[in-house]
Amino acid sequence: MKHDRISMRGSSEVAMLGDLDLAIIGCGAIADSYYFPVLSADAAAREKVWLVEPSVERREKAAAAFGFRRGQLVGDVAELPAKVTAAVNATPSHLHVATTLPLIERGVSVIVEKPLAETADDARRLLTEAGGRSLLTANQYRRFCPSYRLAREIIAAGEIGDVCSINWAEGQKFEWPTQSGFYFRRPWKTGRPRGVLLDIGVHVLDVVCWWLNEEPRVVSAAMDGFGGPECFTRAQLAFGDVEMDLAVSFHSKLANGFVVEGTKGAIRGSVTDFSTIEIRTGSGGWQSKRGPGPAGWTDFAEILLRNFAAAVEGREALLVDAASVVAPLAAVDAIYDAADSPLPSYYREWAS
Structure with missing residues (x-):
């Protein structure tokens, strides 16, 4: 299988920032x-x-x-x-x-x-x-992560046939060491303040738009928040003929995995395993596959910085063209616009 080329640590004689x-x-x-x-x-x-x-x-x-x-x-x-x-x-x-x-x-x-x-x-x-x-x-x-890149290549090569559905659940108790606290008190011009969907969901939607080269349509969506930034979102989306079930959370641990089902097989992985995924084809069992390249948090920062400097100096194309992230943001907008916020059962008698 041919892998996309990414400049890795120490692979270039050019300084990390070039002359910038x-x-x-x-x-x-x-x-x-x-x-x-x-x-x-x-x-x-x-x-x-x-x-x-x-x-x-x-x-x-x-x-x-x-x-x-x-x-x-x-x-x-x-x-x-x-x-x-x-x-x-x-x-x-x-x-x-x-x-x-x-x-x-x-x-x-x-x-x-x-x-x-x-x-x-x-x-x-x-x-x-x-x-x-x-x-x-x-x-x-996540576009630099070996596991996500490998999944994209497998999908593009047709190894699991036509993709039929994607199930993605990602969440845990919020623990990011924010210095400003903006996640839960960001100002918002109109409509509901934005929370976990904008933070985690935009990562997920970016990956899936990148995998499928397709923009989603919202079938249904629900979130909490009730006037504040939401901590849980569930949405059903359609990427053309591909159905997606998405759940993201800031207040509880979810399965933290994804499954991509195709007509000839499937891919599954952990959202936090940046190296390895599993693939099943035909009637066979699951097999582990490791994507090439470094998979550390700061490895991705170095890949980003090196590529950016090279692009500014005209030596490489950008790995993440800013125009390509508009579709995931449009999907986030559409989910917020479509989402219901049903009251929990213990509030219903008060609201009636």
Whole structure:
């Protein structure tokens, strides 16, 4: 089987950031756990990092912890020198548009943390503004995971026949070390505040849209929240002739797995196993298969950063074209629009 090529750690003689100076916008949890460890481990890259963070304490703490240059810490994008032509937007998602637009106006190319924006319309706005001025990509890191890439190749090769259905359940008690708490108090312009579907669901929908090269239609959906950000969503979707049952949760552990059923076989996997999936064809049993490449959390950050720098310098195409993440966001929008919020049984007598 032919595998898609991804540049891995140490596979290139070109420096991780090439000749770029890179700004990190926001020094929160995702920067601390994902980007900073990779950038600080590379001496050449470490010297080319600029931190943009309004909190003096937070940016000073990050510089001290990861060895970034103290003279390259600023409080606002406007303070960056003109030589900074690339950035990572690691701010909370409700700030992505407001903080990415000033970068685009300066001609800066940007990795935007997922989701690219909180709605498909906002994502389209960023793409329109960036057109001809800068490159945009999003950290949909599951596209770099060997297990998810292998599943995509198996589906594309027809090894399980035509895909008929996908069942995906992913959830656990919320434990992300958020520094701002925005997940549960993000402002929202209209409609219900967004929760687990925007956070976990956008990962799932991005993977399935990428696997099938198809946009879904919402058949039915339900979520909790009752005026606040939801912690559980269940949706039935149709990707053309493919039926999907989706469940995501912030407040309880779900099966944390997926099953893809085809006319000639099936694929199944754990959502947290980034290396291995199982495949069954015909009347045979399940067989484990491992996708090629590194499968660590920071490995994906390095893949993203190396590819982004190479794309900005014209050496590679982007692995995640920002235009490709609009369809998953449109699906998220459609699920929110279609979702019912039935009261739990113990509230029904009060509501009657």
